[in-house]
Amino acid sequence: METMDQILAKQAFFADFPAAFADLIAGCASNCHFKAGEYLLREGDPADRFFLLREGKVALEIAAPARAPVVLTTLKEGQIVGVSWLTAPYRAEFDARAMEPVRAIAIDAKCLRGKCEADHHLGYEMMKRFLPLVVERLHATRMQILDVYGQR
Amino acid sequence: MQPQALEDPFVPDIYRVEKVRRELADAVTLELEPQSGTRPDFRPGQFNMLYAFGVGEVAISMSASARLGAGFVHTVRNAGAVSGALARLEPGATLGVRGPFGTGWPVPEAEGRDVLIVAGGLGLAPLRPAIQDVLAHRERYGRVTILVGCRSPHDILYQHDLEEWRQRLDVTVEVTVDHAGTDWHGDVGFVTTLIPRSPFDPDNAVAMVCGPEVMMRFAASALLKAGVPASAIHLSMERNMKCAIGLCGHCQFGPKFVCKDGPVFPLDRISGLLAVQEI
Numbered sequence: 400m401e402t403m404d405q406i407l408a409k410q411a412f413f414a415d416f417p418a419a420f421a422d423l424i425a426g427c428a429s430n431c432h433f434k435a436g437e438y439l440l441r442e443g444d445p446a447d448r449f450f451l452l453r454e455g456k457v458a459l460e461i462a463a464p465a466r467a468p469v470v471l472t473t474l475k476e477g478q479i480v481g482v483s484w485l486t487a488p489y490r491a492e493f494d495a496r497a498m499e500p501v502r503a504i505a506i507d508a509k510c511l512r513g514k515c516e517a518d519h520h521l522g523y524e525m526m527k528r529f530l531p532l533v534v535e536r537l538h539a540t541r542m543q544i545l546d547v548y549g550q551r
Numbered sequence: 552m553q554p555q556a557l558e559d560p561f562v563p564d565i566y567r568v569e570k571v572r573r574e575l576a577d578a579v580t581l582e583l584e585p586q587s588g589t590r591p592d593f594r595p596g597q598f599n600m601l602y603a604f605g606v607g608e609v610a611i612s613m614s615a616s617a618r619l620g621a622g623f624v625h626t627v628r629n630a631g632a633v634s635g636a637l638a639r640l641e642p643g644a645t646l647g648v649r650g651p652f653g654t655g656w657p658v659p660e661a662e663g664r665d666v667l668i669v670a671g672g673l674g675l676a677p678l679r680p681a682i683q684d685v686l687a688h689r690e691r692y693g694r695v696t697i698l699v700g701c702r703s704p705h706d707i708l709y710q711h712d713l714e715e716w717r718q719r720l721d722v723t724v725e726v727t728v729d730h731a732g733t734d735w736h737g738d739v740g741f742v743t744t745l746i747p748r749s750p751f752d753p754d755n756a757v758a759m760v761c762g763p764e765v766m767m768r769f770a771a772s773a774l775l776k777a778g779v780p781a782s783a784i785h786l787s788m789e790r791n792m793k794c795a796i797g798l799c800g801h802c803q804f805g806p807k808f809v810c811k812d813g814p815v816f817p818l819d820r821i822s823g824l825l826a827v828q829e830i
Contacts, residue, residue: 460733470731472740475748498736538769539741543729547763548672548702 403428406504410451411477412528420521427510433497439480440495447489448505449481455501459493471543472536473498482533484508485526560796563602563647564588568640569622574708577629578673579638580614584622586645593617594655595680596787596815600795601625602647603636610792610810611637612677613651616684623648626676626708652795654815656681657785661757665693667749667779669770671700671742671762675708677787677814678761682716689721693756696723696749700742700766703728704735723750742766743773753778759815761787768825771818781819788813788821 404425407413413421431450433439439450439457450457456475462468471493474480480495480503489508515522570582584590593613602608609631615624629638640646658681666685670678685692697716701707707726717724725745727738738745742762758779760770767786774784790802790809797811805824807813 456738458733458739467732467734470733470735470739472744473727473738475738477748496733535744539744542741542743542766542769545765546702546729547766548700548706548729 403430403504406453407451410504412451412479416524420524423514423518423521424506424511427507427514428504429507431503431505433501433503435497435499437497437501438494439497439501439503440491440493442491442494444491445489446481446483446491447507447509449479449484449508450495450503450505452476452478452480453502453504455503456498457501458496458498460496461493468494471540479529479532481508482529482536484512485529560649560652561794563600563608563649565645566590566623566648568642568644568646571640571642574626575628575706577638578626578708579629580624580626581637581640582620582622582624583646583648590622591651593623593651595658595684596655596677597651597653598677598792598795598814599623599625599648599650600652600792601627601633601637602649603633603640604646606636607633608647608649608793609633609637610652610795612787612814614676614679616680616687618687619683626673628673649795652810654813656759656787656815657757657817658684661685662688662691663693663755665751665756666695667746667751667756667758667774668695668697669700669742669746669758669760669762669774670698671766671770672702672706673708674760674762674766674787675699678759679709679712681759682712686716686719686722693752694723694750695721696751697725698742698745698749699724699726700745700762701726701728703730704737725749741769743769746770746773746777751777751779753780756783758784759787760784764789764825771822771825775818781822782817784818785815786818786821787815 404421458470459472460468460470565586566583569584572580598610598612600608611625614626627637629635731739792810793799793801795810797808802809
């Protein structure tokens with residue numbers, strides 16, 4: 400049976416992650432499952448976990464009064480769900496709904512934040528992975544907002 | 552077969568609309584047959600100047616492979632006076648056609664390599680002949696991946712083709728939309744987000760990209776980041792084309808003319824021009 404650090408080492412997100420840090424991450428990680436329709440995160444809830452998807456698809460969505468929820472993006476195998484754990488006030492900004500059965504690694508964000516605070520090298524390694532992800536999603540969202548395929 | 556030389560590139564031939572198929576709320580596909588003679592051969596990626604009599608002329612890419620019929624197929628979006636007049640044509644109507652013009656997609660050059668198609672919105676139309684030709688000789692290519700982005704689930708062009716291609720076991724087809732409700736079960740996100748997850752060898756891939764220019768810039772950036780060399784990334788540029796043979800200068804793009812030197816360019820020939828706002 401694979402150990403958690405072995406599972407994490409296979410994920411592209413943790414590629415080339417120093418072994419000593421991988422052990423620290425594994426100590427905060429656990430396997431989890433969600434049925435289709437269940438929520439991994441709810442807007443406004445404490446961002447005390449984030450997820451690395453191993454199987455299935457998740458919709459990040461936002462609800463507005465008197466309107467159907469709008470899906471902002473969908474995430475799949477190998478992708479991260481949840482970045483709000485990185486910045487205060489550590490609250491989820493969107494709902495994350497399993498569109499189909501989902502298998503994921505849940506990482507205890509409070510535990511990891513503590514370890515990052517205690518070891519800034521670990522914190523920097525995590526930032527080097529999360530910052531490009533956040534920038535990439537920001538760029539993609541800007542393109543979506545631009546509505547580039549619409550009529551001029 | 553080499554495309555035939557045009558006798559007088561300014562004189563349109565008369566074509567008849569054989570079929571009209573509504574693709575989207577604002578886009579139709581016209582199947583055209585020559586009123587007399589045969590239509591010239593052409594390569595995927597080339598375009599014709601379509602003349603709506605009494606209204607004007609506009610450049611429209613071929614949207615079906617030359618191997619699939621004796622006429623021309625063009626998908627036209629109602630985006631202005633001329634394209635609107637073309638989009639309202641009915642079977643039996645006639646129009647003027649000059650062409651084919653321009654450069655094509657590097658379909659033969661891609662043999663033996665992975666092929667990555669990145670289409671945004673109506674950009675799938677100029678890419679469809681290239682896809683059809685690649686799939687007609689599937690064994691000559693490595694992995695084939697088709698990435699399509701569009702505005703919403705209601706704006707997916709050529710749904711029937713996408714479904715047919717997706718059913719094949721030797722092609723990866725991914726479709727994503729920018730805006731969707733919870734009733735959409737497909738992907739949501741900008742088309743460039745599909746690139747890092749796609750199966751291709753960046754050292755041995757040819758990418759063909761078509762869509763709004765801003766989308767192509769970001770797609771090119773994502774492809775470069777994935778390791779695809781600029782010389783292997785091909786974009787189909789769009790400018791206001793008039794003469795279509797590089798004389799009038801309407802479509803000047805820096806030192807190049809999109810009608811004559813393009814519309815399909817390898818990125819390494821135009822990368823310095825893409826970010827220049829004035830051109």
